Amino acid sequence: MDSALIPKGVKRCSLPVFIAGLTPVVLVLLWGVYAMLLCWLKGLNQTNMNDSYGFALWIWADLAVIAIGGGAFFSGLLKYIFGKDELKNIINYAVLIGFICYSSALLILAIDVGQPLRSWFIFWHANVHSMLTEVAFCLSCYFAVLTIEYIPLILENRKLDEIPLIHNISHNMHGIMAVFAATGAFLSCFHQGSLGGVAGVLYGRPYVFREHILVWPWTFFLFTWSAAAFGPCFTILITKITEGITGKKLVKDNVISLLAKISGWMIFTYIIAKIIDTFYWATVTAPELGFVWSDFFTGDRSSVLFHGYWLLFAEIVLCGIIPGLILISKKHRENKTLLLTAVTLGTIGVCLNRWTMVMQPMAMPVMTFDSWNLYIPSWQEVATTILPVAYGIILIAISFRYLPIFPQEVELNPIKE
Amino acid sequence: MFWFSFEWVWDMGHIVFMGGLWYALGILGIGMSYVIIKSVKETFYEDSTGHGDNH
Amino acid sequence: MKKERIDKKFGMVIDLDACTGCGSCMVACMAENNVPFKKDETNKLDSITWMRVYKLTNKKPFPETEICYLPRPCMHCEGQHSGHSPCVSVCPATATDYDMDTGIVSQIYTRCFGCRYCMAACPYHARYFNWWDPVWPDGMEKSLSPNVSPRMRGIVEKCSFCFHRYQLALDKAYVKGRRELKEHEYQTSCTQACPSGAITFGDLNNPDHQVHRLVKPDNRHHGRPTAKNAFRLLERLGTNPKVYYLSSKEWVRRAGDNYLDNEETGKPLNLMKELQPEPH
Numbered sequence: 001m002d003s004a005l006i007p008k009g010v011k012r013c014s015l016p017v018f019i020a021g022l023t024p025v026v027l028v029l030l031w032g033v034y035a036m037l038l039c040w041l042k043g044l045n046q047t048n049m050n051d052s053y054g055f056a057l058w059i060w061a062d063l064a065v066i067a068i069g070g071g072a073f074f075s076g077l078l079k080y081i082f083g084k085d086e087l088k089n090i091i092n093y094a095v096l097i098g099f100i101c102y103s104s105a106l107l108i109l110a111i112d113v114g115q116p117l118r119s120w121f122i123f124w125h126a127n128v129h130s131m132l133t134e135v136a137f138c139l140s141c142y143f144a145v146l147t148i149e150y151i152p153l154i155l156e157n158r159k160l161d162e163i164p165l166i167h168n169i170s171h172n173m174h175g176i177m178a179v180f181a182a183t184g185a186f187l188s189c190f191h192q193g194s195l196g197g198v199a200g201v202l203y204g205r206p207y208v209f210r211e212h213i214l215v216w217p218w219t220f221f222l223f224t225w226s227a228a229a230f231g232p233c234f235t236i237l238i239t240k241i242t243e244g245i246t247g248k249k250l251v252k253d254n255v256i257s258l259l260a261k262i263s264g265w266m267i268f269t270y271i272i273a274k275i276i277d278t279f280y281w282a283t284v285t286a287p288e289l290g291f292v293w294s295d296f297f298t299g300d301r302s303s304v305l306f307h308g309y310w311l312l313f314a315e316i317v318l319c320g321i322i323p324g325l326i327l328i329s330k331k332h333r334e335n336k337t338l339l340l341t342a343v344t345l346g347t348i349g350v351c352l353n354r355w356t357m358v359m360q361p362m363a364m365p366v367m368t369f370d371s372w373n374l375y376i377p378s379w380q381e382v383a384t385t386i387l388p389v390a391y392g393i394i395l396i397a398i399s400f401r402y403l404p405i406f407p408q409e410v411e412l413n414p415i416k417e
Numbered sequence: 418m419f420w421f422s423f424e425w426v427w428d429m430g431h432i433v434f435m436g437g438l439w440y441a442l443g444i445l446g447i448g449m450s451y452v453i454i455k456s457v458k459e460t461f462y463e464d465s466t467g468h469g470d471n472h
Numbered sequence: 473m474k475k476e477r478i479d480k481k482f483g484m485v486i487d488l489d490a491c492t493g494c495g496s497c498m499v500a501c502m503a504e505n506n507v508p509f510k511k512d513e514t515n516k517l518d519s520i521t522w523m524r525v526y527k528l529t530n531k532k533p534f535p536e537t538e539i540c541y542l543p544r545p546c547m548h549c550e551g552q553h554s555g556h557s558p559c560v561s562v563c564p565a566t567a568t569d570y571d572m573d574t575g576i577v578s579q580i581y582t583r584c585f586g587c588r589y590c591m592a593a594c595p596y597h598a599r600y601f602n603w604w605d606p607v608w609p610d611g612m613e614k615s616l617s618p619n620v621s622p623r624m625r626g627i628v629e630k631c632s633f634c635f636h637r638y639q640l641a642l643d644k645a646y647v648k649g650r651r652e653l654k655e656h657e658y659q660t661s662c663t664q665a666c667p668s669g670a671i672t673f674g675d676l677n678n679p680d681h682q683v684h685r686l687v688k689p690d691n692r693h694h695g696r697p698t699a700k701n702a703f704r705l706l707e708r709l710g711t712n713p714k715v716y717y718l719s720s721k722e723w724v725r726r727a728g729d730n731y732l733d734n735e736e737t738g739k740p741l742n743l744m745k746e747l748q749p750e751p752h
Contacts, residue, residue, distance in 0.1 A: 128430045203558060
């Protein structure tokens with residue numbers, strides 16, 4: 001039915017099967033859209049946030065999707081600036097995943113603010129000293145870059161490509177993509193960092209406050225580094241999931257192995273920096289502010305359950321050191337199970353890091369007579385957080401079906417006549 | 418964001434921050450304008466596209 | 473040109489020995505500033521209290537149990553340099569501002585877009601979000617103050633040190649041909665409502681004002697109190713608040729900040745380092 005739109009040389013399921021497969025995802029999407037409309041029309045009283053938990057699930061989701069979407073900028077940097085040409089076989093997918101992550105982040109932000117119609121104030125009345133302003137500017141600009149990187153992919157659709165103007169636009173965009181990718185890498189470094197700065201500058205919150213280098217706190221550098229390290233893990237993970245669902249090999253092993261190796265070394269070096277940061281924070285920063293390190297992890301019973309030492313162990317050891325060690329070893333990263341384990345742990349690790357940086361400072365009391373707070377998100381918050389996942393699945397499915405996302409697919413999956 | 422909004426101050430913070438923003442936007446704007454103009458020229462004012470399909 | 477006028481630094485001193493925890497300050501504040509309330513106020517985590525009275529205990533068993541009530545308005549922090557308050561420095565849309573002339577941290581309701589970053593930044597929980605549209609019982613709208621704009625859903629609000637009273641007092645003084653206010657002409661509603669006189673308000677930079685005499689702020693060290701029994705909440709974070717507390721009880725003063733076990737109350741190690749004379 002839609003065979004004219006499907007790229008040449010690849011096989012896709014029939015349209016009814018495709019639609020049937022997507023139906024449950026669309027239903028989840030609609031559920032999320034309903035929750036989103038409730039939040040917009042009735043206000044943020046639809047959430048379980050409160051005056052202590054002003055930043056909650058949504059801000060975590062924002063930070064997490066931007067971190068795992070970091071694969072786009074880092075792969076682009078490696079391909080266009082450092083000349084790792086093999087990555088051209090996965091860059092399209094990295095861009096698509098990045099596009100989904102960043103558009104999701106912007107959508108979640110639009111739901112999260114109390115007066116969405118005033119969102120433009122952040123640009124118009126910008127306070128240039130606020131990390132959130134830096135985030136907003138770089139995020140919007142980088143989303144524009146990702147859109148520019150995604151457009152040629154859409155224009156390469158078989159039918160669209162037959163139109164000469166569109167063919168030429170697509171071709172010429174590819175021609176100067178390195179300029180866009182470099183701009184994207186510049187913007188991305190700053191907004192990944194400034195997201196870290198959002199937490200690190202909070203000198204009233206000893207759990208996240210960090211010492212500064214120039215105008216940026218340590219977390220600025222740690223966030224950029226971790227996004228570059230763990231972003232590719234997510235790109236590999238989604239590629240593997242896509243291969244599993246489609247039952248096809250889409251990217252050659254050497255490409256995955258190269259990305260995994262770079263990611264592994266980035267994770268390994270990041271974890272060393274993170275351990276040094278944690279040590280300094282525990283032994284210098286916290287005592288200077290009147291806290292012993294255990295104050296951050298041992299509150300009442302429920303807080304220990306949600307914010308105890310186990311989080312730190314899970315983040316640094318289980319989802320940091322272990323995936324790092326697996327990925328830097330050639331033997332281990334070429335073992336499919338270990339590779340999958342490592343990229344899954346890595347993705348969870350960076351999400352956990354963002355979780356602790358958003359949730360823990362909100363939960364922890366700073367005044368001695370205040371108490372720990374616990375927050376359970378409302379269904380509206382959960383639905384609107386799942387909404388981008390459903391949107392992502394749909395966009396990936398449509399893009400995979402109609403666009404030449406994987407350049408090696410035809411070679412790896414020849415159609416037997 | 419603009420020098421005519423009342424909270425604008427000509428200090429280093431604004432110059433560096435907004436300079437970076439306008440620089441990035443400038444590159445994107447000029448880049449896309451170049452692509453569109455070149456493509457329109459190639460499509461409507463030249464006989465052939467002059468390139469193959471090997472992107 | 474030399475600036476002739478010294479900037480004002482309005483601040484508050486609350487005597488915790490005198491506070492009975494009656495809550496008059498909270499009520500007066502809500503009435504004065506058109507603070508909205510919910511039908512059901514049982515969940516304190518989302519109700520708006522610009523002035524909130526905390527109950528502190530010394531955590532000792534009976535009969536040694538002692539309690540203390542601690543009223544907490546916005547601290548109007550100055551930060552370590554040029555109005556670098558925790559909240560003002562982070563607001564992305566310049567919707568909250570540090571007024572260099574008065575030291576008051578303002579909130580511009582029509583500019584706030586409700587990102588709540590300032591709330592995440594404030595360690596005192598002095599900032600409140602309007603989770604609902606403000607709704608008053610029938611007829612009560614008529615008793616709202618015309619001097620304070622009600623706030624809409626989706627934005628942050630907080631104590632303004634009754635800034636509208638400052639403006640009104642200035643207007644009156646200008647009519648009388650004066651440029652300066654007398655101490656009693658600008659007082660916050662909580663100060664006036666406190667039946668035990670526990671709250672004192674005035675210009676911390678003015679040695680004639682009671683607040684200055686009570687705490688003797690050391691402006692060379694970010695306004696740190698030098699008077700006996702005076703302290704500020706979370707002093708060592710460097711927020712540099714303009715609300716001071718007085719208490720004769722050591723455990724209350726110690727509850728005002730976080731201390732390591734080996735540190736003396738009022739003398740945390742990091743602040744003591746700052747007080748060392750500079751080497752010549």
